[in-house]
Amino acid sequence: MLDEPYRWVEAIRNRREYLADQLKSASPVVGCAYENGLLLFTTTPGQRKLFEIYNQVAFAAIGHPADIEKLRKAIIDVAHVEAFNFSARDVTLQRLVNFGLGPLMKTAFDEIFRSPYIARVLVAELDPLESRETFYTIDADGSFGNSAGAAVLGGTAESADAALARQRKEADADSAGGAPADLPLDQALQRAMESWAVGRLTAEAEEEAEEIDADRIKACIQELGEGGQRVEAAVLDRSLPTKTKFRLLSAEELEVVTGAR
Amino acid sequence: MDREQDITASGDFLSLLKERGHLPQAPPVRPAGEAEGFATTEGTTILALRFRDGVLVAGDRRATMGNTVVYDRADKVLSIDDCSVMALSGSPANAYEIARMLEISFQHYRRSQLQEMSLDGKLRTLSRLVRENLPMAMQGIGAVVPIYATYEAARTDGDDAPEGGGEGKIYFYDILGAQFESVDFCTTGSGSPIIRGALYYLDRWGSRPLAEMAQEESLELILKMLETAAEYDTATGGFKPVSRIFPQVMSITASGISIVPETDLELLYQAHLPGAMQAS
Numbered sequence: 110m111l112d113e114p115y116r117w118v119e120a121i122r123n124r125r126e127y128l129a130d131q132l133k134s135a136s137p138v139v140g141c142a143y144e145n146g147l148l149l150f151t152t153t154p155g156q157r158k159l160f161e162i163y164n165q166v167a168f169a170a171i172g173h174p175a176d177i178e179k180l181r182k183a184i185i186d187v188a189h190v191e192a193f194n195f196s197a198r199d200v201t202l203q204r205l206v207n208f209g210l211g212p213l214m215k216t217a218f219d220e221i222f223r224s225p226y227i228a229r230v231l232v233a234e235l236d237p238l239e240s241r242e243t244f245y246t247i248d249a250d251g252s253f254g255n256s257a258g259a260a261v262l263g264g265t266a267e268s269a270d271a272a273l274a275r276q277r278k279e280a281d282a283d284s285a286g287g288a289p290a291d292l293p294l295d296q297a298l299q300r301a302m303e304s305w306a307v308g309r310l311t312a313e314a315e316e317e318a319e320e321i322d323a324d325r326i327k328a329c330i331q332e333l334g335e336g337g338q339r340v341e342a343a344v345l346d347r348s349l350p351t352k353t354k355f356r357l358l359s360a361e362e363l364e365v366v367t368g369a370r
Numbered sequence: 371m372d373r374e375q376d377i378t379a380s381g382d383f384l385s386l387l388k389e390r391g392h393l394p395q396a397p398p399v400r401p402a403g404e405a406e407g408f409a410t411t412e413g414t415t416i417l418a419l420r421f422r423d424g425v426l427v428a429g430d431r432r433a434t435m436g437n438t439v440v441y442d443r444a445d446k447v448l449s450i451d452d453c454s455v456m457a458l459s460g461s462p463a464n465a466y467e468i469a470r471m472l473e474i475s476f477q478h479y480r481r482s483q484l485q486e487m488s489l490d491g492k493l494r495t496l497s498r499l500v501r502e503n504l505p506m507a508m509q510g511i512g513a514v515v516p517i518y519a520t521y522e523a524a525r526t527d528g529d530d531a532p533e534g535g536g537e538g539k540i541y542f543y544d545i546l547g548a549q550f551e552s553v554d555f556c557t558t559g560s561g562s563p564i565i566r567g568a569l570y571y572l573d574r575w576g577s578r579p580l581a582e583m584a585q586e587e588s589l590e591l592i593l594k595m596l597e598t599a600a601e602y603d604t605a606t607g608g609f610k611p612v613s614r615i616f617p618q619v620m621s622i623t624a625s626g627i628s629i630v631p632e633t634d635l636e637l638l639y640q641a642h643l644p645g646a647m648q649a650s
Contacts, residue, residue, distance in 0.1 A: 161481050182482055186386055189478040193383075193470065194392060351452070 120221045128249045131227050135171035135264040136338070137272055137308035138231050140244050142258045143297035146235045146345045146354065147242040150301035152338040159343040161355035163188040163200045165235045167345050171262055172228030172249070180228055184210055197352070202234035206245045206253055215251025225249055231262045235345040235354055240291070242345075261304065264312045271321075272308030276300065298342065298366040306330050333367050340367055381483040383475040384498060393502075414459035415561030415599040415606040416446055417569075418519045418540045420554045420581040421588035424623035425519045425538030426630075427455045428592045430561070430600065431615050432607030433462055442607055447618045449627050451476050454492065454520040455620050459559030460545075461512040468499045468514055489522055493541055493549050501547030513545045515558050521622045536624055554581045561599030561606035568598065585621060589630065590642045592619060597646055609639060609646045 138151040138158065149159050149169050158177075160168045162184055170177040187209040188200045210230060218225040230247040244260030246269075247253040259276045263269030279300055292300065306329035310321045333340055342358040349356065387393045416429040429446035432439060447457045448469045456472065458465035475495050479487045487495070496518055506512035523536040540552040555569050572591070573580045580588070593609070596617050600608030609616065619630040639647050 157484075160484075163481070185478065185482045189383060189474050189481075190386065190390060190392060192477075193387065193474050 117221070124218065124221065124225060125250070128225060128227060129265070132172055132229060132249070133264045133312065135229075135262075137264070137268060137305050137312075138169040138171060138262040139272060139276070139301045139304045139308070140169070140231055140233050140260045141276055141297055141301050141304070142240075142242045142291070143294055143344070144291040145294070146347045147233050147244075148294070148297050148301055148342065148344050149231070149233060150298065150305055150340075150342045152305075152333065153341050154337055155339070157341065159341055159357065161353065162205075162232070163192065164197060164352045165237055165345060165354050166200065166202060166205065167233045167343060167355055169231045169233075169262065170228045171264065172226070176226040176228045180210065180214070180226060180230060183213055184232070202232055202243055202245055202255075206232060206247060206255075210247050211251050211253045213251070214247055214249065218250045229262050231260055233260070233345060235347060237347060237354065240347075261308060263308045268308040268312035271311040272304045275307040276304045279303075294344070294362075295366055298363075301342070302330050302333070302366065330367070381479040381487075383478040384471065384495070384502075386478075387471075414446055414559030415557065415565070415596060415603065416457040416459050416517055416559050417555065417557035417562070417565070417592065417595060418457060418517050418552070419569075419588055419592060420538050420540065421583050421585055422581070423538075423585060424521050424621060425455075425540060426585070426588050426592060426619060426621050427457050427517065427519045428596065428617055428619040429457050429559075430596055430607045430617050432605060434605045437604075439607075442610070442613070442615055445618060447620050448473075449620065450518075452626055453523075453622060454518065455622055455627060456496075457517040457519070458514065459516075459562075460514040461506075464503050464506060464512040465514045465516065468496070468503065468516065471499055472496055489520065489539070492520075493518065497543065497547045497549050499547075500543050500545065504546060507545040515543060515545060517542045517556055517558060519622055521624060521626075523624070538622060554579065557595075559606070561603035564599050564602045565595045568595065586638070589619065589635075590638055593617065593635065593638055593643060593646075597643060609643075611647050 136152045138149060140147060140149050149167060151158050151169065156174050158169055160181055162168045166188065168181055168184060170180065184205055187205055191204065192200050214226050226249060229249055232245045234243045241257070243255060243257055245253055245255045246260055246262060258280070259273060261269045261272040263272060303326055306326045307321055310325055310329055340363050342363060344356050344358065345354045346356055347354060414429060418425055418427045427447050431443050433441040433444040444462060447455060450456050450469065450473050456469050458469065472495060476487055476492060496516065500514060500516065503512065503514055507514070518541045520539050521536055522539050540556045541549055542552060542556050542558060543549050554573055557566055557569065583591070596606070597608055600606045607615065616632045616635045619635065621628050621630060
């Protein structure tokens, strides 16, 4: 089958379609900066989606739970072997993604007789001293990109873009008003939730022309936690006294923002 | 990267290092004595005492190579995780490597398995590491004899759970990796035979058992014991007022690990060991 170049291209195209189909209904994961570091926000039907990788590195993914676990284990292994062979400060996101996760997912995607990883990954890194937060997103085909300050994983590219655009717009509005971008945690959570809702609504919109206004975002947020979904959020908090800066937010902390339920 | 490599769902960091070829190969075992003329850095007195609120772990600061003092500010008491401390006697090169592997093993397990490693699991990991070091130890060039001290939080299950909170625990190992639990005190290293009997005497016939002492009383005892060991063992460094080299002491209690600050130690020396303050 592979002796013909056309067939190979076709097989890859089929794979992209298959992956897009598998991932399209996933709940978005929103990452954004706040005053003490960075925040990750999503909803999940049950299993955890936000994880600690290393002292200052967090991991989130959408897709098949077993594939997510494999990728999580792979990146944890790489991080700790690097920490052992060099030092804790040599465990950087750039190295973990460029030489670890990216090539791993690309290789799996290219082996067309075997299953690719059905997952999209968002990894986040906190600079323990300076106010600098880096995000990398890695697609199921292994292509990756980084951004500072904010990132979104979505079931579709459009929904992720829309959610990110919403965050950027609000951040710009802040800067224009002269206010610093460092939000307290509750405000950052509120903003992450709105960004998440924009992503969710964009993915659900049957026609792209359908406008997403403030009312629909509000309604979407009010439905949070319904239909067997659970809200999950985690922070990398520079102010934690421990080496590990990762912390899952408790149900009580989330209730304050999402409304008691 | 091999695709199958990531599929092993194990929290075993040591096996991971071996699998990827990052563990140094131990040299073949030769009869002891063949390595003569090759002096390694070693020497120590370390001790751990249970006191009312937990455990105190202390060590002197001297590293020696034969008759030579190599370093007078060696750290022999290392925190491994939020509630465990390892104190080293023997070859620092191997001991630091073991401490590093131990610390990263616990982190790797916690993050990959999403649960804390049990105390028994942690003790077993250290046992394996000490055993890995056996070929070096047998050649007389790198024996490591650690003390592992931790605070076990109160368990809510089981009948033998300690009442009213957790308790400090002290474990020590021989060079083959056998693990033993000490009841109230433990000391190892070249200076340890000098103070072991004294500790036993005080525990049994002193004004009160060691485990019932308050932190300050226990600290005073530790400083006196280290001075005693330094008096008779050249490989143990005593307190030096001129260069301000203090022993290293950590306390492990229900609230975690804290390093006893040098200013506190200085006050104790002034109050209880004035002779040590005056010596040059």
